[in-house]
Amino acid sequence: MAKMEAVSEKIESKNKALVLEAFDTLFNKRDYETAQRFWSPDYIQHSAHIEPGREGLFNLIKSLPPTLKYEPGTIVAEGEFVIVHGRFSGFGAPVNWIAADIVRIKDGVLVEHWDVIQDEVTQEQSKSGQPMFGRAFATNASAR
Numbered sequence: 001m002a003k004m005e006a007v008s009e010k011i012e013s014k015n016k017a018l019v020l021e022a023f024d025t026l027f028n029k030r031d032y033e034t035a036q037r038f039w040s041p042d043y044i045q046h047s048a049h050i051e052p053g054r055e056g057l058f059n060l061i062k063s064l065p066p067t068l069k070y071e072p073g074t075i076v077a078e079g080e081f082v083i084v085h086g087r088f089s090g091f092g093a094p095v096n097w098i099a100a101d102i103v104r105i106k107d108g109v110l111v112e113h114w115d116v117i118q119d120e121v122t123q124e125q126s127k128s129g130q131p132m133f134g135r136a137f138a139t140n141a142s143a144r
Helices: 002-028 053-063
Strands: 039-045 069-078 081-089 097-106 109-119
Touching: 002 053, 002 069, 002 081, 002 097, 002 109, 039 053
Parallel strands: 039 109
Antiparallel strands: 069 081, 081 097, 097 109
């Protein structure tokens, strides 16, 4: 049983690294040619904010300002699923987005995606007094 757990942990660790590299390649480096290696041509998109397929995702990123930045935070994996909690900033909206992106990996590529997205709040807006991402409040999240 311990051997199976070790194999599973190795796959999950590999999948987490794959997602982090894929997100950095597409969102931060804007390297669309390399990004094609990470996303399946048959990619299934469940996000309400993104057109269908890999092309829908890539076209969205191409339409955003070059100031777009993605910062990963907590990442967890189980089997073929990876969830990464991150911050999207510099994409032209008045506030940053905090997102939990859920991806399914098959044969070493991202094949399916879901997300849960919230507007990032300022310290004054936070009822808990805690930041939504990381250990400090963002300086560029505008107040509403």
